[in-house]
Amino acid sequence: MQPHKRVMGSRANAKDEAMVKRTSFEGDSCPVARALEAIGDWWSLLIIREALSGQRRFGEFQSKLGMAKNILAARLRALVDHGILATAPASDGSAYQEYVLTPKGRGTFPILVALRQWSEEFDNHPEEIATILVDRKKGRPVRKLELRADDGRLLTQADTTLKLRPAPRRRSA
């Protein structure tokens, strides 16, 4: 008989609501956390990346990314729920469905660019990176993303601060 050292919940019978659950950032007030809630897992951004490069079919994502079909299905569902992808009834005639990016989905483009440029600049083996993002018209590499002030000055992290958002000021109703 072990000294069952741990009383645990002691909630021997009740509802058993000690759910551990992978903490959600849904109600968090930090916009970074809120973004990660939607696309902060291992696969979502890669799916979006494929979608941005033109893939739309389940099988296309699956073969390009080499991921398990069940997680792909789960991720696609989550992305649709988050309004990042939408299901379109067809496109090539066949009665299958497709997954296309919504404006919200296409809006992730700067995130992907930022990730790419971070790898290009700091990766330990940048020579293993196969692709370059180029301006379509000239074919030349793009510049680094620029953060500018209202008046156009180029900003670094040190030039910025976080400020509390002013209260929404509700009308007295």
Place this chain on the structure above:
Amino acid sequence: MQPHKRVMGSRANAKDEAMVKRTSFEGDSCPVARALEAIGDWWSLLIIREALSGQRRFGEFQSKLGMAKNILAARLRALVDHGILATAPASDGSAYQEYVLTPKGRGTFPILVALRQWSEEFDNHPEEIATILVDRKKGRPVRKLELRADDGRLLTQADTTLKLRPAPRRRSA
């Protein structure tokens, strides 16, 4: 005698090398995947975010983020291994250690800005976002991140393409 808790490996005899493991993007040639390999999990970017806003101590991260100490420890170790954080021997006199951002760590700033701006633009409840990123000098909100061509033209996703990186052209030895 404990019921030897878990068969675990059970590597009874043969190969048993069917390890499932959470697929790694380490060797992937896509820079986005390579970035996600380092900071693509649930907590790393939030830890980096706290570090960028000045936190350095284990307890500070733990209390600000409200995460379990064991995962915080694991994440900090991983971030140090990836060269994003470094441990500094002290700073306030006490013999404890601190975690400070390396240049590679500070280089993630555009990623965080991109995530923030994506939330600001597309979140379903943007009124719940508490903070605004402002220019420190003027106190006014910053502009959206800008992607520009070599010659300064502002680019959208549709104006860009991926090109294969030219071979490194090794000298004949």
Place this chain on the structure above:
DNA sequence: TTGTGTGGTTGCATTATAAAACCATAGGCC
């Protein structure tokens, strides 16, 4: 009607994450 490809779901093993208990030092206090 059988076959095949696409687009999934289900079952099971393994891994990661979470929460809480535990532990090892460091520093302060007497």
Place this chain on the structure above:
DNA sequence: GGCCTATGGTTTTATAATGCAACCACACAA
């Protein structure tokens, strides 16, 4: 020094997520 507490973790245990393979449903073709 001996005791206390705070800090900074590690260990233990439980639950959720992931990965793989097998299975299944339907569309379409022969």
